[in-house]
Amino acid sequence: xxxxAASADRGRFITLEGGEGAGKSxxxxxxxxxxxxxxxxxxxxxEPGGAPGAEAVRGVLLGAGPWDGVAECMLHFxxxxxxVARSVGPALHAGMWVVCDRFADSTLAYQCFGQGVPRxxxxxxxxxxxxxxxxxLTVLLDLPPEAGLAxxxxxxxxxxxxxxxxxxxxxxxAGFRTIAEAEPGRCVVADATDSPExxxxxxxxxVQSRLSPPP
Ligand code: TYD
Numbered sequence: 001x002x003x004x005a006a007s008a009d010r011g012r013f014i015t016l017e018g019g020e021g022a023g024k025s026x027x028x029x030x031x032x033x034x035x036x037x038x039x040x041x042x043x044x045x046x047e048p049g050g051a052p053g054a055e056a057v058r059g060v061l062l063g064a065g066p067w068d069g070v071a072e073c074m075l076h077f078x079x080x081x082x083x084v085a086r087s088v089g090p091a092l093h094a095g096m097w098v099v100c101d102r103f104a105d106s107t108l109a110y111q112c113f114g115q116g117v118p119r120x121x122x123x124x125x126x127x128x129x130x131x132x133x134x135x136x137l138t139v140l141l142d143l144p145p146e147a148g149l150a151x152x153x154x155x156x157x158x159x160x161x162x163x164x165x166x167x168x169x170x171x172x173x174a175g176f177r178t179i180a181e182a183e184p185g186r187c188v189v190a191d192a193t194d195s196p197e198x199x200x201x202x203x204x205x206x207v208q209s210r211l212s213p214p215p
Contacts, residue, residue: 011041011096012211013088013133015103016203018141019173020162021148021155022192023199027141028101030200031207035097038214043091046101047079051086054079062159069117073125076107081129089133097213103135105179110161113175114168137210139203140180141192145169148192 014031016024025046032044048058057079061067067075080103091098104126111117145166152162180187188206190199207213 009095011092011094011098012137012213013092013098013100013135014207014211015100015105015135015138016141017102017105017109017138017176018192019109019143019145019148019169019176021151021153022141022143023151023196024101024141026196027139027200027203028099030196031203032099034200034204035099035207035213040213041094041096043087043096043098044101045083045087045098047083047103047106048076049079050083050088050100053082053086057082062161065160069111069115070121072115073107073111073117073121076111077104077125077129080104080107084130084133100135103138104130105138105140105176108179109172109175113178114164114172135186137207138180138183138187139206140176140187140189141199142173142177142189143192145173 016028016031018024028044028046032042036042047054048061049055057075061072061075061079065072088098088100104122107125108119108122112119112122149162149166149169152158177189180189188210190202190206192199194202
């Protein structure tokens with residue numbers, strides 16, 4: 001399950017990240033469809049969730065709270081460990097292209113940058129839960145929080161996080177941008193205020209240039 005760019009037949013791990021209402025779920029679905037059209041074996045998944053136990057933890061995370069920040073980090077990483085152990089890891093090992101709606105960067109942005117949990121907590125949990133597994137490519141769908149929150153409200157599917165104050169969402173956005181700037185080899189930033197068509201074209205271009213899937 002290691003980063004294992006080393007192994008020729010390991011699949012590829014692509015994550016989509018961003019704040020509320022950035023269009024991650026739509027874009028993850030479109031990307032998975034485009035890759036499948038090329039004949040690639042694809043798994044589309046999401047966090048928190050993506051495996052039965054992880055979906056159960058998702059219900060706890062979104063249904064209860066507010067949580068102590070460290071406890072919340074631990075719950076996200078417990079769900080992530082289950083997801084990686086049962087779904088993502090085996091799929092990558094089988095040579096699949098895994099497209100995941102949110103992953104560990106969300107915990108860094110929401111719980112550390114947003115809620116003030118020390119980064120060292122994230123690092124310790126990532127070490128235990130993920131070992132060396134990291135995405136091959138992360139696309140950050142970036143947009144001002146007020147625009148994203150308005151979209152999410154219009155969809156009518158607000159959750160506990162969306163109801164947090166605007167300053168929290170501003171810290172989350174800044175956190176994601178800081179992560180992307182620190183790891184330009186892994187991360188690409190797409191302007192999520194563009195049309196869905198333009199955003200999906202930008203994502204496909206990034207996948208093409210970074211991971212070179214077959215035409
Ligand atoms: P979801 O309905 O999937 O939101 P979205 O459609 O915006 O992806 O709910 C997941 C919520 O959980 C979302 O508000 C962000 C939050 N979250 C964290 O705070 N930390 C994490 O590590 C993850 C994966 C999600």
